Amino acid sequence: MYYLIPAFLLFLGAFILVRTFLFSHPPMPPEEGELPTVDRERLVVGLGEAIRCETISRGDNQPPDAGALYKLHTGLQVRFPQTHARLKRESIDDLNLLYTWEGSQPDLAPVLFTAHQDVVPIDPTQVDSWQQPPFSGVLVDDYVWGRGALDTKSTLIALLEAVESLVSAGYQPQRTILLAFGYDEEVLGLKGARRIAGVLEERGIHPMLVLDEGGAVVEGVLPGFNGPVAMVGNVEKGYLDLLLTASGQDGHSSTPSKHSAIGALSRALINLESHSMPANLYFLEQTARSAGYMASFGTQMIFANLWLFGRIVRRRLEAIPQTAAAIHTTTALTRIEGGFKDNVLPAQARALVNFRLFPGDSIADVCDHVRRAIHDDQVQFEALPDLSWEASPISQTDTLLFDQIRIAVQKVFPDAAVAPYLVQGTTDARHYTGLCGQVFRFSPYQITADELATIHGLNERISVENLERMAQFYMLVMRTWGGAEESAPADSEEIEVEDSTSAEAVSQKAERQEADGES
Structure with missing residues (x-):
């Protein structure tokens, strides 16, 4: 039975290499010619x-x-x-x-x-x-x-x-x-x-x-x-500004309530920061596939085999703000206000949270995520209409x-x-x-x-x-x-354009990648 392990590893290595070599190839170079003259x-x-x-x-x-x-x-x-x-x-x-x-x-x-x-x-x-x-x-x-x-x-x-x-x-x-x-x-x-x-x-x-x-x-x-x-x-990513409002018992700071507005809002913001929306490598994979022939062999191998390396890649990318933004909906706490005097408990505290929506994550999806992450009836939120649009x-x-x-x-x-x-x-x-x-x-x-x-x-x-x-x-x-x-393509030339179903396909592919990475 043990002889099957080397055979499996050999097959796995060959499979990875074949996928790597097939992953990306340079396109045909354009015809040579002089560039137009400009002033x-x-x-x-x-x-x-x-x-x-x-x-x-x-x-x-x-x-x-x-x-x-x-x-x-x-x-x-x-x-x-x-x-x-x-x-x-x-x-x-x-x-x-x-x-x-x-x-x-x-x-x-x-x-x-x-x-x-x-x-x-x-x-x-x-x-x-x-x-x-x-x-x-x-x-x-x-x-x-x-x-x-x-x-x-x-x-x-x-x-x-x-x-x-x-x-x-x-x-x-x-x-x-x-x-x-x-x-x-x-x-x-x-x-x-x-x-x-x-x-x-x-x-x-x-x-x-x-x-x-x-x-x-x-x-x-x-x-x-x-x-x-x-x-x-x-x-292009979508955009969503949510205004969070926490309500609490106002009064004098000498007899503070156990459920202050500022405390509730703080917990909500901490929960939002610590619970990101799922990562998705779809668009990064498309970028790598088109430009992969200029990448190192190791980079090509990783992106050609995300079914195997996807989980590791996601963890590495999520650790860097610049690359994390390329693979999921981001959450940014941008403004906060609450309190007007050092010895008075405010009745309300508010914060503005900005989300940049990954295609496939709708405004409704983000609101559901926020509701689950906060999980506190003391904190309500609403989208600012002129500052919200889908991807x-x-x-x-x-x-x-x-x-x-x-x-x-x-x-x-x-x-x-x-x-x-x-x-x-x-x-x-x-x-x-x-x-x-x-x-x-x-x-x-x-x-x-x-x-x-x-x-x-x-x-x-x-x-x-x-x-x-x-x-x-x-x-x-x-x-x-x-x-x-x-x-120039004539208007009668059929050009299929991806619509909302494409976003669903992106989400479905991410779910498959997640499942493959965990298996």
Whole structure:
């Protein structure tokens, strides 16, 4: 009987190796060719001018000052004259911009590119720590410096430069190209992208594809991967703010009640922090499968055999906040208030808890989880309606459209692998998911982990080389989707789009992984 053990181990080892070798292979490289020419000076000057327009969205849903937005709009008209002469420009509710480049075949569904005009504030305690003034837009050491250089005035300028260069070259798209620039993305986009999406819906316009900001070409961010990886977001987490309210006996602190509001709220928050929602490796596995050929052999072996290593992987990833956020719904205790005097017991204490919803975890699921974790009738909770939405639908990646994104990326960044991933933050893209089933989130620049940290942080900047690459990428995909019929899918081409059943499939797969890992 004992002779079966070596045979089983030999079979198991061979099975693991076969799955590893079959796990990921590099795609066919794109055809070689020169990249399109863009105007470097116009890009640099245009971005600098845009940064100097202090279009700051502040907290509590305060959008930018209208004067700063008008200044930005005027500057764009001056800097990109051919674009404004050729395209139809609309001011939606005065401050949002919608450009329409009418195609020669108007029956084809358009393609929509988006960026946002606003930026986050500068931390007043860090102003003196900036190497260059945060709204200077200066060019120093081949970098353009200032708030919005990465998020996302560079996208806005690169899109307009791509159009300007194509118009100047006499290009006429067959498919209509739309550019949508909301003005309040940093405060949820309720008056910006959501309003633009509403206008498009009213007009019966349903784009073939939407491309917004999101991932980038990164290196050193994914452990175990050797080389740059272009992270293209094909799904976005949901968002939920819950207001917890605990009630208790008020009175004097000299005779405290055994069931104080603050005590009940504290217990509830401790229970929430110590009881996370289940982890799910589905999207991380999809990322690893697409970029796996650039990973170490050990990394490939682990992701190719999550049925065996899944439980270990989950434990390792959950121990690191950055990776834990990629595999489950997160719980963040963000605000708390209770009490107004040191010798008085308050009748109520309140806290705000933020959840970023993993696809497959609905708002109702999270509320059920919270109810079970707290298990205390003394604490009630409610969702804040304007601060709650489900995770986005999943855009498929086994399609011609995604392959065309990959080809354009690898023409501009030839050393990069291209992989889908779960966007953990919020973008304007979520407002367009009701119009289009193919919504992707990608910012075509290559940055390090240190540069990534400057987004919403200190010393935000972008290299001139990245600016050029961005415009070149947008020119390539505009020509592909807007050009000859053989390079752009016709509307009659059937493209299946994952819906809510996809989220259920994700949850079911996670349950199978959990069962396999425990067995």
